[in-house]
Amino acid sequence: MAATDRRRFLQQALLGAASCSWLPALVQAAAEQPVKRRCIVLWMSGGPSQMDTFDLKPGHANGGEYKEIETSVPGLKFSEHLPHLAKQADRLAILRGMSTKEGDHIRGSYLMHTGERPGGPLRYPAIGASLSKALGDPQADLPNFVAVNPNAAFSQASISGGFLGPKYAATTVGQRAMAGPASPAAGATGLVDLGVDYLQLPGEVSPERAEARMKLWRGQQESFLALRDAAAPKSHDTIFRRAVRMMNPAAAAAFDLQQEEDAVRESYGAGRFGQGCLIARRLIERGVPFVEVTHGADGLGWDTHQANFAGVKALSAELDQGWSTLMRELDERGLLDSTTILWMGEFGRTPQINANAGRDHFPDAWSCVLAGGGIAGGQAYGSTSEGGQEVVDGKTEVPDLIATLCAAVGVDPATENISPLSRPIKISEGAPIRALLS
Amino acid sequence: MVRLAIALFLFPTAIAVAEEGADRSAPMTARIDQLLLERLKSAGVEPAPAADDGEFLRRAYLDLSGTIPPVAITRDYLADSSPAKRRQLIERLLASPAFASHLASTWREIILKPTDDFQQLQNQFALQAWLREQFSENARYDRIVEQFITASSEQDGPVYFYDALDLKPEQLAAETSRIFLGLHIQCAECHDHPFDDWKQRDFWGYAAFFARVAKRDSAMGRISLVDQEMGEVKIPESEETVAPLYPGGSAPSDRFGGTRRQKLAVWMVARDNPYTARRAVNWAWAHLFGRGLVEPVDDLSPLNAPSHPALMEELTQYFIDSGYDLRQLLRTLAMTDAYARSSQNVDGQRPELFANMAIKSLSPEQLYDAILRLGLIRETVGDLSSQAPQPFDRSQQRLQFVARMRTVSLDRTDFETGAPQALALMNGPPVSLATAPETSGFLKSLEAPFFSDEQRVELIALAAYSRQPTAEERQRFSEYLATASPNEKKQALGDLLWAVAASAEFMLNH
Numbered sequence: 001m002a003a004t005d006r007r008r009f010l011q012q013a014l015l016g017a018a019s020c021s022w023l024p025a026l027v028q029a030a031a032e033q034p035v036k037r038r039c040i041v042l043w044m045s046g047g048p049s050q051m052d053t054f055d056l057k058p059g060h061a062n063g064g065e066y067k068e069i070e071t072s073v074p075g076l077k078f079s080e081h082l083p084h085l086a087k088q089a090d091r092l093a094i095l096r097g098m099s100t101k102e103g104d105h106i107r108g109s110y111l112m113h114t115g116e117r118p119g120g121p122l123r124y125p126a127i128g129a130s131l132s133k134a135l136g137d138p139q140a141d142l143p144n145f146v147a148v149n150p151n152a153a154f155s156q157a158s159i160s161g162g163f164l165g166p167k168y169a170a171t172t173v174g175q176r177a178m179a180g181p182a183s184p185a186a187g188a189t190g191l192v193d194l195g196v197d198y199l200q201l202p203g204e205v206s207p208e209r210a211e212a213r214m215k216l217w218r219g220q221q222e223s224f225l226a227l228r229d230a231a232a233p234k235s236h237d238t239i240f241r242r243a244v245r246m247m248n249p250a251a252a253a254a255f256d257l258q259q260e261e262d263a264v265r266e267s268y269g270a271g272r273f274g275q276g277c278l279i280a281r282r283l284i285e286r287g288v289p290f291v292e293v294t295h296g297a298d299g300l301g302w303d304t305h306q307a308n309f310a311g312v313k314a315l316s317a318e319l320d321q322g323w324s325t326l327m328r329e330l331d332e333r334g335l336l337d338s339t340t341i342l343w344m345g346e347f348g349r350t351p352q353i354n355a356n357a358g359r360d361h362f363p364d365a366w367s368c369v370l371a372g373g374g375i376a377g378g379q380a381y382g383s384t385s386e387g388g389q390e391v392v393d394g395k396t397e398v399p400d401l402i403a404t405l406c407a408a409v410g411v412d413p414a415t416e417n418i419s420p421l422s423r424p425i426k427i428s429e430g431a432p433i434r435a436l437l438s
Numbered sequence: 439m440v441r442l443a444i445a446l447f448l449f450p451t452a453i454a455v456a457e458e459g460a461d462r463s464a465p466m467t468a469r470i471d472q473l474l475l476e477r478l479k480s481a482g483v484e485p486a487p488a489a490d491d492g493e494f495l496r497r498a499y500l501d502l503s504g505t506i507p508p509v510a511i512t513r514d515y516l517a518d519s520s521p522a523k524r525r526q527l528i529e530r531l532l533a534s535p536a537f538a539s540h541l542a543s544t545w546r547e548i549i550l551k552p553t554d555d556f557q558q559l560q561n562q563f564a565l566q567a568w569l570r571e572q573f574s575e576n577a578r579y580d581r582i583v584e585q586f587i588t589a590s591s592e593q594d595g596p597v598y599f600y601d602a603l604d605l606k607p608e609q610l611a612a613e614t615s616r617i618f619l620g621l622h623i624q625c626a627e628c629h630d631h632p633f634d635d636w637k638q639r640d641f642w643g644y645a646a647f648f649a650r651v652a653k654r655d656s657a658m659g660r661i662s663l664v665d666q667e668m669g670e671v672k673i674p675e676s677e678e679t680v681a682p683l684y685p686g687g688s689a690p691s692d693r694f695g696g697t698r699r700q701k702l703a704v705w706m707v708a709r710d711n712p713y714t715a716r717r718a719v720n721w722a723w724a725h726l727f728g729r730g731l732v733e734p735v736d737d738l739s740p741l742n743a744p745s746h747p748a749l750m751e752e753l754t755q756y757f758i759d760s761g762y763d764l765r766q767l768l769r770t771l772a773m774t775d776a777y778a779r780s781s782q783n784v785d786g787q788r789p790e791l792f793a794n795m796a797i798k799s800l801s802p803e804q805l806y807d808a809i810l811r812l813g814l815i816r817e818t819v820g821d822l823s824s825q826a827p828q829p830f831d832r833s834q835q836r837l838q839f840v841a842r843m844r845t846v847s848l849d850r851t852d853f854e855t856g857a858p859q860a861l862a863l864m865n866g867p868p869v870s871l872a873t874a875p876e877t878s879g880f881l882k883s884l885e886a887p888f889f890s891d892e893q894r895v896e897l898i899a900l901a902a903y904s905r906q907p908t909a910e911e912r913q914r915f916s917e918y919l920a921t922a923s924p925n926e927k928k929q930a931l932g933d934l935l936w937a938v939a940a941s942a943e944f945m946l947n948h
Contacts, residue, residue, distance in 0.1 A: 236942040
């Protein structure tokens, strides 16, 4: 949607938001702001342990091995393995009262990404699809919704356009196959290389031949379309030409991490998550409105049924480095105020430690984090009982979390999309949580 | 290499097919054309000329057997000068196993929503296998509907439909009415329908027919269903139970015995049911013409008038009189002049006039299979260690392709996809496999030394477009091949194949 369209749209949305007295003002403010709003989801594949990250229970039998550390916000404490994030705690709002109803990876991923439980008659779009539709420019060379390292087996819901259609599905970025020439940098430093899936020509086709192919292709298109002024051939032509623009060097460069200094790449962490956060920064800089970066996508990294403490320690180190560097670099570029970050996974993990020194799936009481633009940082919203078994206050369900994210990026959560059965469906049925919004 | 090249020309030739159906359908076929022409005349629009033989062949293959024709069939068809060749083609396709497979895949997609869940995927395969059997035997359509409504044992494929919907009465109501009646009563689930006649009570009255179906525990994790003596539905947020009620308002008679589902089935397949046969006719029409006589194709609300009311009525009656014979219905439609029209522009054309042929997107399955056929790739399926080979349509690569490409709209006259899918189509499998020298059987055969470049260009056009190359293509493609050194010939042929495989003319049904 072009900026002017979006402004008109948001102004119209005011009329529908009358039930919530402060929301119109918020949406109005966003509509009048010329600033482009953006969103990053950090997805913890497998389900991260709240007990060992943002809601520790030191001294309790459920507490586990880690110590708590002070953060930049007095009284707010994190795990000792998140030291860099602790310094940026003033930008983070910890939701300690998340409570959901799905304890299966695929179902939990669907719920967290759509705000709906799976199984109904409609396939809902991922929040990345709905928000990038609301925030993005359909004519842009770069895609509006990019998913880095998505877990294809367990988290299809995170990249799906749902009833909005494949047009709104994510463009996916994965670890680059070894087909291309190995980068000298990768050899030297062990930095993981990421690239857009299928952006590269098949291995044996040189750029010169690709251009020759496109010339032949354009000839075929022109003679067929000249006689057929119909929707399908016109869409085919438009979409293929757009994909070709994505392949052009200027657009493709957005995804090319080799253009960054090694020192910068290293500051994010050498692995898939760190390098994914760097891609997110490069895309946000270039105006891409929605990026999701998965951490733990090899298998289900955070699914620590066994040896929880060794596992979470390693995952936390990568998380802390990638996420904190991302926020720092966005801030240095003046982009953190317009970029909202949501940290979440399928569910939390059991407070009790099992016989294998692990923690199991636990949707009843766990944590998510909102950070950056539009978010009132430096707080813990909600709390859990002494042993972490239940939410004591600030109980938050997914629709409200998603509605809060929408409000933070200036999109009315009641914005309606039309389902294939011509039924209007809101982005979220929930209500934004005022206390979390700045 | 030479073997492959020869194999290209040795596909089995046409088998003799029974043609008894043709005589019965001829008067209705003529009547359809008459009614369409009357409407065109009153709108002052000239219909498009007839499609070329190649265009017609490709269209009929895609619509009736799900994929594009092999080169040898195309050559024979283009060379055939018999005036009966279109009829013979339609008969042959309708009798082919591919027809049953394609219809099963098409109807499975109508019946079950797409899924990534492993268990649900198994349900889909099981239902599709059952449908294939029905279409292969040309089972009466009313009998198929009846089996959906009354399914009980696991020999009945529709039990998988119940399982996929968790046996919930409101979902079974919403889906069976959409699929078999073309009614969207589910909007009345929560409140009276704002734009239609349906009241909340109508919805729950219909849902009440499914209130007593339950799963029976049976051995080996197999599914079977039983109709219990008890079970009611209630209006949400109230204690009010609703008794079974047919859409339109009448209650089932107590004079007949049977379960609630049996009573619903009797009503649904009654000859005077105003919805069931119309819905099937509208589906068949849209399957061939890209849009229904009523649009959207599955919304036959009384408020949604057909573009050709008399034609809709007559075709519905014809379908009922034929004994709900879907194959006969498709034959009747496919033999019309309207189905044989070119897809080229026509002055004053509006889609609902059917003045030219609509251009349809291929389903993901059709597209995948067409690309494999173009590249002459025989896919090895499943992991090599397993003993039993898996059916082709369960290949992981095909499932992934379908998942990536699947669309949500029912309107097949648009190409509904985005840049990520286009990138995958241009640079990923199966197009990359079909057009690379190492993997493409077609490219290997094209390299045969006894072919001239002119013949190669001809073969590429025949394989991709089912027609001879145009003069322009002959020139452009030959020039391209001529500039390639002998070492680069293979790659240059791959480039040509890629350019046609990625083109709209190949990726669409026109």
